[in-house]
Amino acid sequence: MDNITSLSLTELINNIKNKKISSEEVTRSFIERAEKSKTLNCYITENFESALKKAKEFDNRANFKCKLPGIPIAIKDLFCTNGIKTTAGSKILNNFFPTYESTVTQNIWNEGGILLGKLNCDEFAMGSSNETSFFGNVQSPIDKNLVPGGSSGGSASAIASNLTPITIGTDTGGSIRQPASFTGTVGLKPTYGSCSRYGIVAFASSLDQAGPMGKNVKDCALLQEIISSYDSKDSTSIDFKRNNYSELLTNNIKGKKIGIPKEYRVDGMPKEIENLWLKGIDIAKECGAKIIDISLPHTQYALPTYYIVAPAEASSNLARYDGVKYGFRSAGENLIDMYEKTRSEGFGNEVKRRIMIGTYVLSSGYYDAYYIKAQKVRKLIKNDFDEAYKEVDAILTPSTPSSAFKIGEKTNDPVSMYLNDIFTVPVNLAGLPAISIPAGLDNKGYPLGLQIIGKAFGEQNLLNIAFAMEEKINFKNTIKEWWIK
Numbered sequence: 232m233d234n235i236t237s238l239s240l241t242e243l244i245n246n247i248k249n250k251k252i253s254s255e256e257v258t259r260s261f262i263e264r265a266e267k268s269k270t271l272n273c274y275i276t277e278n279f280e281s282a283l284k285k286a287k288e289f290d291n292r293a294n295f296k297c298k299l300p301g302i303p304i305a306i307k308d309l310f311c312t313n314g315i316k317t318t319a320g321s322k323i324l325n326n327f328f329p330t331y332e333s334t335v336t337q338n339i340w341n342e343g344g345i346l347l348g349k350l351n352c353d354e355f356a357m358g359s360s361n362e363t364s365f366f367g368n369v370q371s372p373i374d375k376n377l378v379p380g381g382s383s384g385g386s387a388s389a390i391a392s393n394l395t396p397i398t399i400g401t402d403t404g405g406s407i408r409q410p411a412s413f414t415g416t417v418g419l420k421p422t423y424g425s426c427s428r429y430g431i432v433a434f435a436s437s438l439d440q441a442g443p444m445g446k447n448v449k450d451c452a453l454l455q456e457i458i459s460s461y462d463s464k465d466s467t468s469i470d471f472k473r474n475n476y477s478e479l480l481t482n483n484i485k486g487k488k489i490g491i492p493k494e495y496r497v498d499g500m501p502k503e504i505e506n507l508w509l510k511g512i513d514i515a516k517e518c519g520a521k522i523i524d525i526s527l528p529h530t531q532y533a534l535p536t537y538y539i540v541a542p543a544e545a546s547s548n549l550a551r552y553d554g555v556k557y558g559f560r561s562a563g564e565n566l567i568d569m570y571e572k573t574r575s576e577g578f579g580n581e582v583k584r585r586i587m588i589g590t591y592v593l594s595s596g597y598y599d600a601y602y603i604k605a606q607k608v609r610k611l612i613k614n615d616f617d618e619a620y621k622e623v624d625a626i627l628t629p630s631t632p633s634s635a636f637k638i639g640e641k642t643n644d645p646v647s648m649y650l651n652d653i654f655t656v657p658v659n660l661a662g663l664p665a666i667s668i669p670a671g672l673d674n675k676g677y678p679l680g681l682q683i684i685g686k687a688f689g690e691q692n693l694l695n696i697a698f699a700m701e702e703k704i705n706f707k708n709t710i711k712e713w714w715i716k
């Protein structure tokens with residue numbers, strides 16, 4: 232069969248189940264493509280030999296009852312994989328081989344998925360461009376000068392360049408939706424507490440959430456039903472009724488009320504983003520949805536709130552990397568000297584910046600002024616959404632304030648880098664689910680995404696709206712495969 236790697240996840244599953252292709256053939260195709268795509272720098276660790284062995288074993292057993300029958304999948308290197316190097320994109324974990332498996336990846340292997348390898352990401356998932364990785368930046372398949380977005384940049388680039396049929400990323404402030412938007416792919420950030428955080432390298436624990444990234448909404452719905460599970464190993468995991476989202480997926484969204492928040496019309500927003508949003512509104516109407524103007528009055532405080540809460544939690548989470556228990560260690564003259572050298576040499580600049588901000592806002596005298604204040608504002612942001620959801624079923628916004636930017640363009644200007652998350656962070660602060668779907672191209676031919684935000688635990692409704700709109704938008708990525716030698 233030709234073009235195996237360009238098939239959607241759903242098509243691959245059907246072909247394997249109908250015995251038109253074997254898991255070995257599929258796995259081999261993705262490996263061959265990865266060998267030709269090294270320039271993109273998507274992989275940190277390849278697991279190709281073991282994947283081929285597992286694929287052959289699968290073909291011999293041929294258990295077609297599982298949901299991911301012999302499907303090879305590469306995942307973000309933030310998920311702990313038992314016995315396989317897990318770096319979180321950092322030098323400090325460059326020699327870390329976990330002795331346990333994250334719950335979400337375990338759920339994937341339990342359904343027949345096969346690990347292809349670990350994908351590049353920003354260091355500890357801190358970034359919007361995949362440029363903070365110790366393992367070098369990732370290039371966008373859209374254009375070699377562009378970032379793929381971040382922090383799940385390796386994952387987005389891998390989906391857009393057909394290196395993996397589906398993948399999972401993590402989203403603390405936009406790291407699934409922003410790279411999906413930049414690469415013309417689909418990314419879902421689920422409700423906080425839906426997917427277990429057990430075994431995911433922690434960035435900001437009250438915001439982090441794993442979620443699917445793929446070529447289309449249906450593939451993401453299928454992966455979401457697999458990775459979402461109640462897990463007693465994560466104290467913030469929530470026991471609620473989870474659907475078989477892909478089976479219940481429908482494009483009938485007639486009468487759904489979709490809110491348009493006026494505060495997302497930010498100063499200096501490019502005309503193309505405004506036009507994309509208007510196009511989204513028209514498409515939602517065509518699908519039979521009712522458009523309602525709403526207000527989320529505290530939106531302007533979301534970014535500063537996020538950049539207090541996230542670094543505070545990060546500084547606390549990253550205290551564990553001290554060169555003693557695991558990870559990189561630098562020799563020191565005494566214990567304190569060893570700690571200092573290990574952390575100075577092991578962490579990159581962005582991570583150090585976050586640790587310093589986080590330590591500052593948590594320190595005595597500043598804790599009330601910054602951290603407690605931010606927590607209060609966070610509650611107000613959540614209340615805004617609660618109010619809006621009395622009136623509407625979902626909210627439609629652009630995913631990002633611009634299309635993908637150039638490699639190096641924002642590396643010396645952290646604030647302009649942070650501004651990229653302006654439409655995504657409020658969702659994490661409120662713990663809500665949201666999806667980015669590709670919706671158009673800008674005048675340079677770069678993809679632009681629309682974000683749909685749902686109610687807590689309303690993944691089915693959210694996916695249905697995305698599914699209906701995706702069908703009408705009929706987006707086609709224009710990728711020229713410049714990186715294939």
Ligand code: GLN
Nearest residue numbers: 356358402403404405406
């Ligand atoms: N870009 C944001 C940050 O740098 C979000 C990252 C994320 O979602 N992991 O914090």
